[in-house]
Amino acid sequence: MTEEHAASTDARPNLWPGDLGSLHEQSRRALLEIVKGPYLSGRRRPQLWAALLADEAAIRSQLHNLFLELVIDPVDEFAFVRKVRTTELDVPSPLRTESLNFLDTAMLLVLRQLLLAAPGEQRVIVGQTEIYERLDVYRTGDRSTFTRNLNGSWTRMLNKFRVLHSAGEGRAEISPVVKFVLDHDLVLALADEYRRIAEKSEPGTEEADGA
Known part of the structure; x- marks a missing residue:
């Protein structure tokens, strides 16, 4: 194991034995909140909002693995996810849709x-x-x-x-x-x-x- 790899392993925030996640706890909770939907409100969940902004790049990377993109409104302080919009490939629909009457x-x-x-x-x-x-x-x-x-x-x-x-x-x-x-x-x-x-x-x- 190289010194660089050992350092990155030590820096990983293990929350339980065998945890392979790379995000800290609050960032994981923020990620879960926006995936569960319909959105994350910074005014109502300030700790999760702060974690989302602090780990924005890493959270975006995690979402891209699921064909999702993060949308953030910094003025009104809310964030949500939607299916990636691209013409490069046929993107699957990972999100549950809600019917409206x-x-x-x-x-x-x-x-x-x-x-x-x-x-x-x-x-x-x-x-x-x-x-x-x-x-x-x-x-x-x-x-x-x-x-x-x-x-x-x-x-x-x-x-x-x-x-x-x-x-x-x-x-x-x-x-x-x-x-x-x-x-x-x-x-x-x-x-x-x-x-x-x-x-x-x-x-x-x-x-x-x-x-």
Whole structure:
């Protein structure tokens, strides 16, 4: 064994017997957090955020082994991973995709619009009632069923997609990550389609009951 190899072996942060990992514990936890998804928030997990930035190059290398790339927003302090984008090879899809129903997508578009309409704001807080009113143009059938479906979408935004964070009774803060949940070109296409549906639909009709 050369002196150089011995030194690198000694520097490896063994966390358990036989550990071959090359990252320190907090960096591993940061890597795990972003792979689990949907994202890592620096404001909510400052220790993991610091570890991610300190070991960014090594973490990017680990992710590239999985055909993933790291996306970091240093201003709003969040990071997430996505499939590597390249035309050089057929890249497999290592990430689990989440399905969105019609109202999920409509709610994401509204949240994204509200966030982008408040540039420079530290926090963008919205009321549940306000969001529901904006989505009322897509109501089909009776109001109680529509409200139940809206409640389901609101809950998924809070707990599953984590693009909303509770800010009190009936209010929530929009996470900056909502800007990246939907691809920009897809947003444009969806906005046009949802606008068309809203213009054609009247409350009580049966149109646009799913995506």
